[in-house]
Amino acid sequence: MEPHARAVVEGAETDSVEGRPLEDDQLVERSKHGDQDAYASLVTRYQAVAARTAYVITGSEEDAEDAAQEGFVKAYYALDRFRAGAPFRPWLLRIVANEAINRRKARGRRPTVGLSMAMDRPSPDTALSPEGAALASERRERVLAAMREMREDDRLVIAYRYFFDLSEAEMATALDCARGTVKSRLSRAIQRLRERMGEQPDV
Numbered sequence: 001m002e003p004h005a006r007a008v009v010e011g012a013e014t015d016s017v018e019g020r021p022l023e024d025d026q027l028v029e030r031s032k033h034g035d036q037d038a039y040a041s042l043v044t045r046y047q048a049v050a051a052r053t054a055y056v057i058t059g060s061e062e063d064a065e066d067a068a069q070e071g072f073v074k075a076y077y078a079l080d081r082f083r084a085g086a087p088f089r090p091w092l093l094r095i096v097a098n099e100a101i102n103r104r105k106a107r108g109r110r111p112t113v114g115l116s117m118a119m120d121r122p123s124p125d126t127a128l129s130p131e132g133a134a135l136a137s138e139r140r141e142r143v144l145a146a147m148r149e150m151r152e153d154d155r156l157v158i159a160y161r162y163f164f165d166l167s168e169a170e171m172a173t174a175l176d177c178a179r180g181t182v183k184s185r186l187s188r189a190i191q192r193l194r195e196r197m198g199e200q201p202d203v
Helices: 005-010 024-032 036-058 061-077 088-107 130-148 152-163 168-175 179-197
Strands: none
Touching: 024 036, 024 088, 036 061, 036 088, 036 152, 061 088, 088 152, 088 168, 130 152, 130 179, 152 168, 152 179, 168 179
16 A cells, blocks of 8 residues: 555654664665654654754745645655665755745745744753853844845755754755865855854854
C-alpha cells in the first residue's frame, strides 16, 4: 500500500521507533521501505528547524508552517533520490527552503515580520546578568532589523550558520553549492550585515 505521506507528517509525535532512538540514516532507510513511523520520527526531529528555516524566507509563521509541512511531504516522495550516507538535515532544509521561496513568490511579498522566531533557541551560555541581558537583547534587535533589509540569500546563509549551527558541509548541501562558495557567500553576507549595522566588529 502506498504510504500516506501527508498523514505521516501531520501525525508525527515521536522521535523514536519501538522506543529506541535511531540515527537518521537508519530512519531514512526504514522510511524508504514504507515504515511510516520511521519517517514520523524524522519529521518530529527536524520540524522545528524546518519551520525556522521557512520563516527566515517567508516572514510569516503560517506560511512557514505550511512550507515546512509541504517540504516534508515532498522530501518523503523524494527519498529514493536521497544519497545513502549523506546527512539528512541539510538535504531536507534545501527542499523546505525551495518550498518557502515558492510560497513567498506566489504571494508577491518580501518578509516584513521580524526574525525573532528563527533565533528563539536555548542558549548554551551561562545566564546573563540583567544588564548583560538588556545589552544582548538590544544587539539582537539591531541584528534582526538589519537582516530584514537584506537579500534573501544573505539572510539564509547567515541563518544557517549562526541561528541553526549548520556545519560548512551541511550548508553546502542545504544551499546546493560548493564548500568554497559557502565561505565566500557567508563572508560577503556578514560584511553587508556589518555595513547595515554601521560597525566593524564580528557579528
